[in-house]
Amino acid sequence: MREDPIELVLPERDYAAPCGVLMAVALDTNVISALAKPDCDERVLRWARQFSSDELLLPAPCWAELRRGVELLPAGRRRDALSARLTSMVDALGAVLPFGRAEGGRVWRVDG
Template sequence: MIVLDTNVISELQGRTHSERILNWLDGYDVETLFLTTIAVAEMRYGLELLDDGRRKATLIADFNRIESEFAGRILGFSPSAANRHGLLAAQRRKAGRPMETKDAMIAAICLANGGTLATRNTRDFEGLDLKLVNPFEDG
């Protein structure tokens, strides 16, 4: 199971999709690719902040398509994820490396579901017992 972080999802929108990310995704069966409700919320928030116009409309249409394509493969913030979030967020804060709440929630969802997180921001997730892959760098 590969869980796509927000920065990977955003590469699938707009007129100029990232060929690198599309090629990387082609290496996986679509059934193994997942989103989180947290990433969906981040994407929607960013889109709604854009000024009204053609660009916003295009990006929203692209995101709606992506969300539809991932129907049944969007992982939520379950009680198991909530407990993992509390544990890992507290551990990171005690270690002097606090995480943004949304990142800790995404990490917890991945851990609760046994997923590998695909993200550009691997440093944000270091020190967790979480499998990471960086599709922006990895072959």
């Protein structure tokens, strides 16, 4: 068992379901990337529609990866449109989960 659990600071909102279970989902880069596509796979859309937008969270490293991908595209309308679409989607999510020094220091820790 981890001695120093990571504290998750979420925006002010009641994420607990009536049974006391945390009701939020952290999206992976691949999921939000798929959702940003104009021709998103219907299975991905169906899955995402189970949740309200404030139940969907994005880890900061995933947001950084998405932004980097956009910035690597050639300048132009396609890049601008994708940037605007991703920004709009992320703004609608419940939160971007922080990933700072404390969280990073725990990532590679091996408990023995």
